Amino acid sequence: MKITSIGRASGVAVAAALALSACGSSSNTGSTGSGSASGSGSSSSSSVAAGTKTADSSCFSGSLSGQGSTAQGNAMQLATTDFASKCSGAKVNYAPTSSGQGVTAFLAKQVGWAGSDSALNSEKGEPAKAAAACASPAWDLPMVVGPIAVAYNLKGVGKLTLTSTLIAKIFSGKITAWNDPAIAAANKGVKLPSTKISVFFRSDSSGTTDNFTNYMNTTDPTDWTAKHAKAWAGKVGQGKPKSAGVGSAVKATDGGITYVEWSYAITNNLTMAQVDNGGGAVALTAATASKAAEAAKIAGTGNDLKLKLDYATKAAGTYPIVLVTYEIVCSKYADATTGKGVKSFLSYLVSPEFQGKLSTVGSAPLPSAIQAKVVTAVNAIS
Amino acid sequence: MSSITGVSVGDGLSDPSDGPDPGAGASTGTTGDRVFGGLAMGAGLLVVVVVALVGIFLLAQAIPAIGKDQINFLTSREWNAAGQRFGIAQLLWTTVVSSVVALLLAVPFSVGIALFLTHYAPAWLSRIGAVLIDLLAAVPSIVYGIWGIYVVAPKFTHVQNFLQDWLGWIPLFKAVPGVTGGATILMVSVVLAVMILPIITALSREVFAQTPVTHKEGALALGATRWEMIRTAVLPFGRPGVISASMLGLGRALGETVAVLFILTALPGGQRFTASLMNGGATFASQIAGDAPENQNNADAMGALIAAGLVLFILTFIVNAIARVIVERRREFSE
Numbered sequence: 001m002k003i004t005s006i007g008r009a010s011g012v013a014v015a016a017a018l019a020l021s022a023c024g025s026s027s028n029t030g031s032t033g034s035g036s037a038s039g040s041g042s043s044s045s046s047s048v049a050a051g052t053k054t055a056d057s058s059c060f061s062g063s064l065s066g067q068g069s070t071a072q073g074n075a076m077q078l079a080t081t082d083f084a085s086k087c088s089g090a091k092v093n094y095a096p097t098s099s100g101q102g103v104t105a106f107l108a109k110q111v112g113w114a115g116s117d118s119a120l121n122s123e124k125g126e127p128a129k130a131a132a133a134c135a136s137p138a139w140d141l142p143m144v145v146g147p148i149a150v151a152y153n154l155k156g157v158g159k160l161t162l163t164s165t166l167i168a169k170i171f172s173g174k175i176t177a178w179n180d181p182a183i184a185a186a187n188k189g190v191k192l193p194s195t196k197i198s199v200f201f202r203s204d205s206s207g208t209t210d211n212f213t214n215y216m217n218t219t220d221p222t223d224w225t226a227k228h229a230k231a232w233a234g235k236v237g238q239g240k241p242k243s244a245g246v247g248s249a250v251k252a253t254d255g256g257i258t259y260v261e262w263s264y265a266i267t268n269n270l271t272m273a274q275v276d277n278g279g280g281a282v283a284l285t286a287a288t289a290s291k292a293a294e295a296a297k298i299a300g301t302g303n304d305l306k307l308k309l310d311y312a313t314k315a316a317g318t319y320p321i322v323l324v325t326y327e328i329v330c331s332k333y334a335d336a337t338t339g340k341g342v343k344s345f346l347s348y349l350v351s352p353e354f355q356g357k358l359s360t361v362g363s364a365p366l367p368s369a370i371q372a373k374v375v376t377a378v379n380a381i382s
Numbered sequence: 383m384s385s386i387t388g389v390s391v392g393d394g395l396s397d398p399s400d401g402p403d404p405g406a407g408a409s410t411g412t413t414g415d416r417v418f419g420g421l422a423m424g425a426g427l428l429v430v431v432v433v434a435l436v437g438i439f440l441l442a443q444a445i446p447a448i449g450k451d452q453i454n455f456l457t458s459r460e461w462n463a464a465g466q467r468f469g470i471a472q473l474l475w476t477t478v479v480s481s482v483v484a485l486l487l488a489v490p491f492s493v494g495i496a497l498f499l500t501h502y503a504p505a506w507l508s509r510i511g512a513v514l515i516d517l518l519a520a521v522p523s524i525v526y527g528i529w530g531i532y533v534v535a536p537k538f539t540h541v542q543n544f545l546q547d548w549l550g551w552i553p554l555f556k557a558v559p560g561v562t563g564g565a566t567i568l569m570v571s572v573v574l575a576v577m578i579l580p581i582i583t584a585l586s587r588e589v590f591a592q593t594p595v596t597h598k599e600g601a602l603a604l605g606a607t608r609w610e611m612i613r614t615a616v617l618p619f620g621r622p623g624v625i626s627a628s629m630l631g632l633g634r635a636l637g638e639t640v641a642v643l644f645i646l647t648a649l650p651g652g653q654r655f656t657a658s659l660m661n662g663g664a665t666f667a668s669q670i671a672g673d674a675p676e677n678q679n680n681a682d683a684m685g686a687l688i689a690a691g692l693v694l695f696i697l698t699f700i701v702n703a704i705a706r707v708i709v710e711r712r713r714e715f716s717e
Contacts, residue, residue, distance in 0.1 A: 098675035107679070126679070198562055203648030203664070204672035205464065230676050231462055232650060238561060238662060239648025241672060252536070253562055 059087030064341035067095040068102020068115030071207060072144045072325040074263055074361040076115065082357075083348050092345050099207050106328055107133050112338045113346075114328040117146070117207030119299075119306035134330030139381075140306045141327045141374050143349050145364035147262040147289035148212050148321045151270035153250050154178055154195060161186050161274045161281040164219035164312070164320075170257060171199055171216060172223050173236030178255060186276065195255035200246045203239030205230040211323040212259040218311040219277065219320075259321070262289070263362020275321060279314040286359035288319035294367035296324070303331065303377035305370070322364070332382050343381045350374045440692040447685025455689065460651055461664070463673050463686035470693050472655075476663035477694070480567050480642070481635035483659065484574035489628050492579055496586035497612060512587060519580035527644035530573040531565065535645065538572065539564035546660060556658040565647040568659040573641055578631030585630065589623030590616055622709040629705035633698055639667035648672070666694040 066076070073096030080092045097105075099116040106114035107129050119140035120126040130138035150162060157178075162170070163186050169175045175182060179192040202209045207230065214228035226233035240246045243264040250256040251268055262284060265272055274281040282288050295313040300306035311320050327346060333339030348354055355365035366374065448455045450466050458469020499511045542564055546557040558566075593616045601611040647662030664672070670687045677683035 098678065100676045100678035100680065104678040124680070198560075201648075201650065203643075205676035207676065229462075229464060231464055231673070233462075234650050235652045236560065237650050238563075238565075239650070239664075240565075241643050241648075245644070248532075249563065 058344060058347075059090055060337075060340045060344040061087075061089030062337050062341055063091040063093075064112045064338065064345060065093050065095070066102070066113045066115060066327075067097055067105045067111045068328075069099040069117045069207060069325045070096040071099075071117045071146045071261060071323060072096075072115050072363065075144045075325075075358055075363045078357060078361050079345075079349055079354060082354065083345060086348070087344070090341065090344065092341070103130075103328065106130065106138075109133055112329075112333075112342050115143075115325055116140075116328055117323050117325050118210065119326055120328060130328065130330075134332070135334055136330055136332035137304065139304045139329055139331055139377055140300060141303075141329060141346065141377055142293070142305055142307050142324045142366060142370060143327045143346070143374065144325045144358060145289055145293050145366060146323045146325055147284050147286075147292075147319060147362075147364055148208055148215075148259050148323060149262045149265035149270070149284055150257065150273040150275060150321070151247070151250055151260050151265045151268075152257040152273055153254060153271065155193065155254055157190060157192060158271060159190065159274070160271070161276050163276045163278070164216070165223060167275070168216040168220035168223035170197055171201075171234055171237070171259075173199070173234070174223060198253050198256045199234070199237035200249045200253075200256055200258040201232040201234060201237045201239050202242070202246055203232075204241050206242075207323060208243070208259065208261055212321060215311040215321045261362065262364075266362050275319060277312065277314055277318070277320045279316045279318070282317060282319045284319050286364040288317055289322050289364035290367050291315065291318040292320050292322040293324055293364075293370060294318075295320075296370075298370075298373070303380050305373055305377060307370075329381060331380065336382075339382055343378060346378045346381070347375075350378055437695065440688055440695055443685055444689035444692040447682065447689050450682060451686070451689075459655065461669060462651070463683040464677060464680055466682055466686070468686045468689070470666075470690060472649075473664060473666050473669055473690060474693065474697075475655075476567060476646075477636060477665040477667075477697070479659070480570045480574060480646075480665060481632055483568065483571035484578060484635045485628060485632050487571060487575035488579045488582055488631060489624070491575075492582035492586055492627070492631075493624060495579075495583045496590050497616070499583075499587050500590040501608065501612060501616065512584075515580045515583050515587070518576075519584060523577060523638060523641045524644075526573055526577050527641035530569070530641060530645045534573060535564040535569055538569050542566060542568060542660060553657045554659050556656065556660065558656060558658050558661045561647055561660065561662045563647070565645055565662065566660045567646065567663060570642055570646050571659070573645060574635045574638055577638065577641065578635050581634060582624070582627045582631045585627035586620065586624050589620040589627075593619045625708050626705055629701060632701055636665075636698055636701065637667055637694065638665075639671045643668040643671050666690050666697075 073094075076094035076096065080094055083090065083092055094115065096115075099114075099118060102111070102114035103116055103120070103126065105111045107126075120130055120138060127138060150167060152160060154160070160183075162183075166175065166183060166186060169182070176197055177194055178197055179194045184190075184192055209232055210228050210230045213224065213226065213233060216224035217226065217228055232239065238249070240249045243261050246258040247260050247264045247268040247270060250258045250260075250270060257273075260268075260270070262272075264270075272284050274283045276282065292309065292313065293307065295310045295315055295318060296307040297310065298305055299308040306326070307324055309322065309324065313320055327349070329342050329346065330339070333342065350366070350371055352371075355371065358365045365371075451468055453460060453467050453469055455469055457471055458467075459472040461468050461470075461473065495511070495515070499508045499515075503511060545555045545568075549555040550557055597615040597619065598611055601615045606614060642665050646664060646668060648664050649662045670690055673683065673687055677687070
């Protein structure tokens, strides 16, 4: 009995040793590959003119996995499918779990990159933790603009304009009926019924809530006093789970209003309000949402392209309520195969070919100025 | 057929048949006996160890989080895990009330169905009925959740409006302004009742079917009608089993997550407390499910959620303890 169990244990040890040595050899071959990959990357970026600069779009072979934000879930599904048909040897998968889970998995080195609707939070020491996990600085690369629609359901009203003050007042419960004079003043010529306003909010913690409350707190801090947070801090309304929950609740409730990712507003056929930040009413389209990212300032340094969105922007034709999802990557991957994979896939994500398709899945493309910066950053990944 | 209460539903059975032991003469020696005994003991100990480890994990994670809580953990009704302001009072209320109402709705139906299947229905119908009930138990809870919110809720709104209009003077049915579309605690209770119905029915059916024939024939011989026979022979015999089945059902209702998350309207902070079943809210499980994904990288918020999980763990323990006490006492009476 004892002898056999010792024999078994030694067998396990041998197998483990074999597995370890196998790991070692694979990483060795990987690192030789990385030299050629970074070489081709730099040559392509230098050969193309700055304005129409594109990233190295060569394929890689192997598999790559990412995880994170659900806000870019549809976009990633489209990207991974397209990428698979473009590069037959490459397998990329993206699990849309949540931004928090994606970052956690990234810090634990379980995934090649993380998708997140907020950049790494320096208050929580995330950039330092990520740098430790990568053994190189981690970068936040903005990739997909996710517009947040203010969707409503009001019988007989197909077009509605809401100013930022009106939005804050409605969602904080200061305006409770649709025929309120303040709403009427912003909608001359529209006949508003006296229906009660039913506010719906996300009952689960969500980046959409975080960005939307940030918008209200930035544009109208007197009416929306609470600081932005992933959990709803309002005092009125009814909570429904996920985008699907708030979307269907508004659809079923006359007088309902909510904030929801654009793609859900489209698929649920919800009517969306135009938003007036002071520069005129703007309808939500891919182009107007994209302009909001153009108004953003880059808060990161170097190739870390963390953005500071300007929610209060008055620029004409800009739809101000958007969130930007970042791809969080290592600047230098310890495992060169992963590095090559991330570089290759992100090059596809930032390519005009893919960015142009984003509006079909309810997202908006990056403005070209930021696109160019992301290309530079992607080319610097190794 | 043992239940989570640790009491077998067949515990009230008299001794097994007096016939010859079919296992006699099939001895394999003592080795098999020892191996099997060891395996069985290992399995038994494993359960104890797992439960103890879960408890230790919850305590270890929850205590530091409760220490950082800025408001009273037990009495406050505010819940903001990420903001370190969390109290369980409202969650506890919603969890207990929705589950208890579900139990009150489900138990009479379950007992009725079980009695019908065992004592009234013809054999072929009884067999089909038993299979259907088991099938109902196998429906995933997400299906109940979606069915509840898209199919039941719009229709149930009318029932709730009726209750609010005519019985609104009872605090339980008082209308709550701001909660529309039927997504209330009462509605959740109805869906939970449907979910736990098959468990309670299936177990009750088993015990009722095991009522000793001598008891039943004795009652009938004394001139009892069928209803009187059920009342005097079947129900007393099956009572511990029904109670333990109900507690199993209550356990499922308390811990039900997805269906509650989908159906129940969450409340914004700062609402006044009301005892009405027409209110919204969140249960422990649905709150944890809603908050957990986005707070994975926030250790403090996760601690708060684990603290809520600890309370649910203790609550389930208490429910099972009560069930055990009831079952033990009943057995003293019936023996």
